[in-house]
Amino acid sequence: MSHQNYRKRDLEIHKRFLEEKQKDPERFAKRLNLSWSIWMFGIEPLEDSLERVKTSGVEYVELKGDNYTKDVRSDPQGVLATLNEKGMRVSGVIGLFSSSNDLSSNDPYIRQKAIEYVRNQLEYARLVGGHYFIIVPSAVGRPQPLDSAEFHRSVSSLRTCAKDFERTGIKAAIEPIRSAEVSLIHSLEDVTRYIKAIDHHAIAHINGDIYHMLTEEQHIGETIIACGSRLINLHLADTNRDAVGKGMMDIDTVIMASYISGMNEEGRFLTFEPLGPYPDPYVLSNEPCKVELMDELVRSSVSYFRQREDVVRSLD
Numbered sequence: 001m002s003h004q005n006y007r008k009r010d011l012e013i014h015k016r017f018l019e020e021k022q023k024d025p026e027r028f029a030k031r032l033n034l035s036w037s038i039w040m041f042g043i044e045p046l047e048d049s050l051e052r053v054k055t056s057g058v059e060y061v062e063l064k065g066d067n068y069t070k071d072v073r074s075d076p077q078g079v080l081a082t083l084n085e086k087g088m089r090v091s092g093v094i095g096l097f098s099s100s101n102d103l104s105s106n107d108p109y110i111r112q113k114a115i116e117y118v119r120n121q122l123e124y125a126r127l128v129g130g131h132y133f134i135i136v137p138s139a140v141g142r143p144q145p146l147d148s149a150e151f152h153r154s155v156s157s158l159r160t161c162a163k164d165f166e167r168t169g170i171k172a173a174i175e176p177i178r179s180a181e182v183s184l185i186h187s188l189e190d191v192t193r194y195i196k197a198i199d200h201h202a203i204a205h206i207n208g209d210i211y212h213m214l215t216e217e218q219h220i221g222e223t224i225i226a227c228g229s230r231l232i233n234l235h236l237a238d239t240n241r242d243a244v245g246k247g248m249m250d251i252d253t254v255i256m257a258s259y260i261s262g263m264n265e266e267g268r269f270l271t272f273e274p275l276g277p278y279p280d281p282y283v284l285s286n287e288p289c290k291v292e293l294m295d296e297l298v299r300s301s302v303s304y305f306r307q308r309e310d311v312v313r314s315l316d
Helices: 005-023 046-055 076-086 108-128 150-159 162-168 188-198 210-216 220-230 251-260 281-286 291-313
Strands: 034-037 060-064 089-094 132-135 171-174 205-209 231-236 269-272
Touching: 005 220, 005 251, 034 089, 034 291, 046 060, 046 076, 046 291, 060 108, 060 269, 076 108, 089 108, 089 231, 089 269, 108 132, 108 150, 108 162, 132 205, 132 231, 150 188, 171 188, 171 231, 188 205, 188 220, 205 210, 205 220, 210 220, 210 231, 220 231, 220 251, 251 291, 269 291
Parallel strands: 034 060, 034 269, 060 089, 089 132, 132 171, 171 205, 205 231, 231 269
Antiparallel strands: none
16 A cells, blocks of 8 residues: 555655664764743742653753843743752743734834843843743734734844844744744745845744644654754644644654754754643733643653654664
């Protein structure tokens, strides 16, 4: 029986993985760097969130970009002290872009607020030791375009922050998100055009998400490989946006593609973010944590992923 088209593409990636691993085993010796996006734990104390992730064997966390103003923010020194106490490190900071801080807004005051928000998060990321800051070019939860000039306004707004990325050394990770959630930048093709339009060396990286790739790309593994060295972080969730292993995602191919594209290098991460099927997942950030649910979500996701990574790494 012949294979379906998607399976043929899977098998090409499997073949390439084995060939490159045999040719250069040193490049594949280091395991993938895992992180967890803890903003989905809501308003629980940071100590509890870190302990949950640490117990699973993951040593990096992705923090919520909540350094809003001088008076409304997380204390970076306090966060750093708690991280050190728990023996945890920061992969990066995720930007929460809503209608009130929309880089593509047709209201200049909102765009200015978005620019200031980006600058505040970059300083926060620098102080807590983060490697990247995730940018969403338009408001999450607003899938309908405001007008035909959104792209150009967003590009102009983010380009204004280029020197801030350069000064802090934090990498700008632009995230393509499915069209059910945002009006701009849904695919690798879109994000490549966006980065090219900004045209600044300090804004050149991508934050991938396999859940969004599921609906916006032809093949998830091929997209991960096509991102290449631009891919600084990859969000993980299954096809139902539940824990990895609870849906139909081909995690083995995701793992192989990640190794091929060098995601086991220092400063590059695979970050768990199983948010559930919300059109506006930011609701999770301000809710009390569902402790038992999140404990099991972390445990099962990390355990399953490491099991599959062991299987993949044992292939020869």
